[in-house]
Amino acid sequence: MPATHKTLIISNERLSPSVWRLRVKAPAIAREVRPGQFVQVRVADTYDPLLRTPLSVHDCDPGQGTIDLLYQTVGTSTQLLSQRQAKTELSIVGPLGRGFALPQPSANGFAILVAGGIGVAPLLLLARDLVANGINVRLLYGARTATDLVGIDAFERLGVAVACCTDDGSYGIAGNVVDLLAGFLQSGAAGEVFACGPNPMLKALQRLAGQRQFSAQLSLEAYMACGLGVCLGCAVAAPGGGYVHVCTDGPVFKESEVVL
Numbered sequence: 001m002p003a004t005h006k007t008l009i010i011s012n013e014r015l016s017p018s019v020w021r022l023r024v025k026a027p028a029i030a031r032e033v034r035p036g037q038f039v040q041v042r043v044a045d046t047y048d049p050l051l052r053t054p055l056s057v058h059d060c061d062p063g064q065g066t067i068d069l070l071y072q073t074v075g076t077s078t079q080l081l082s083q084r085q086a087k088t089e090l091s092i093v094g095p096l097g098r099g100f101a102l103p104q105p106s107a108n109g110f111a112i113l114v115a116g117g118i119g120v121a122p123l124l125l126l127a128r129d130l131v132a133n134g135i136n137v138r139l140l141y142g143a144r145t146a147t148d149l150v151g152i153d154a155f156e157r158l159g160v161a162v163a164c165c166t167d168d169g170s171y172g173i174a175g176n177v178v179d180l181l182a183g184f185l186q187s188g189a190a191g192e193v194f195a196c197g198p199n200p201m202l203k204a205l206q207r208l209a210g211q212r213q214f215s216a217q218l219s220l221e222a223y224m225a226c227g228l229g230v231c232l233g234c235a236v237a238a239p240g241g242g243y244v245h246v247c248t249d250g251p252v253f254k255e256s257e258v259v260l
């Protein structure tokens with residue numbers, strides 16, 4: 001059974017009209033967490049909302065004993081979380097799930113991170129580990145509009161080259177991030193692909209991986225209740241029949257392991 005941690009909110013900062021970064025003191029999670037893992041947050045001290053909210057660990061600082069969560073306000077739980085103040089307690093379960101598998105450094109290869117909107121959340125901690133392992137990292141980051149692109153400076157501080165696109169052309173190339181990836185691969189770049197974003201984006205990326213014969217690790221979102229493999233609420237179809245569970249088998253899967 002994963003541990004429940006009574007954490008202390010250090011800061012809860014608004015980065016854009018709908019995106020916030022929460023920093024909490026959680027030394028045990030900061031020590032243990034691997035890129036791509038998530039936590040379940042009780043956003044209010046009451047039982048309404050009843051369910052905890054699953055959020056990826058965006059970054060961690062084991063020295064300071066802190067973890068960062070990056071979240072978008074979409075409904076009741078995330079709105080409540082955005083109202084939480086520094087110096088108050090927050091109950092967090094985790095770290096949970098199976099994260100990204102780190103590749104071996106190769107002479108000419110990159111790790112290509114592909115983010116769609118708030119899907120950028122798990123990729124900063126991944127970039128940090130990849131860079132620490134001597135791997136060249138590129139981030140391809142797409143969003144609906146310029147104000148939805150957040151935290152690019154944190155990647156750049158790690159030495160990650162960032163290319164952006166927006167649906168409305170307000171920043172970077174006009175278009176979607178899977179087309180940006182296709183163009184990047186067309187230029188001869190090669191590398192393991194790590195992606196997180198909405199399901200239609202991951203589905204398009206899965207199709208591209210089939211056409212261009214590259215492997216990818218996809219971080220999925222699904223409606224979750226228990227987060228522990230018990231309720232089966234987060235099932236996703238697997239090729240050849242059957243299901244996998246995002247909370248325990250994932251949230252990260254090889255592109256060949258799920259039917260989106």
Ligand SMILES: Cc1cc2nc3c(=O)[nH]c(=O)nc-3n(C[C@H](O)[C@H](O)[C@H](O)COP(=O)(O)OP(=O)(O)OC[C@H]3O[C@@H](n4cnc5c(N)ncnc54)[C@H](O)[C@@H]3O)c2cc1C
Nearest residue numbers: 054055056070071072075076077078121221222223224251
């Ligand atoms: C493994 C995992 C990692 C995630 N990481 C992040 C992250 O780092 N940042 C971020 O902004 N969002 C992340 N999400 C999505 C986030 O959990 C939902 O946006 C959030 O639960 C919405 O809750 P709400 O009450 O604000 O919205 P509502 O739409 O009102 O949600 C109602 C209920 O539905 C469920 N739900 C709604 N949308 C989702 C969803 N996409 N995934 C899972 N459950 C959902 C929740 O249980 C919630 O209680 C992640 C989801 C998963 C499964």
Ligand code: FES
Nearest residue numbers: 227229231232247
């Ligand atoms: S959320 Fe309950 S089994 Fe995955």
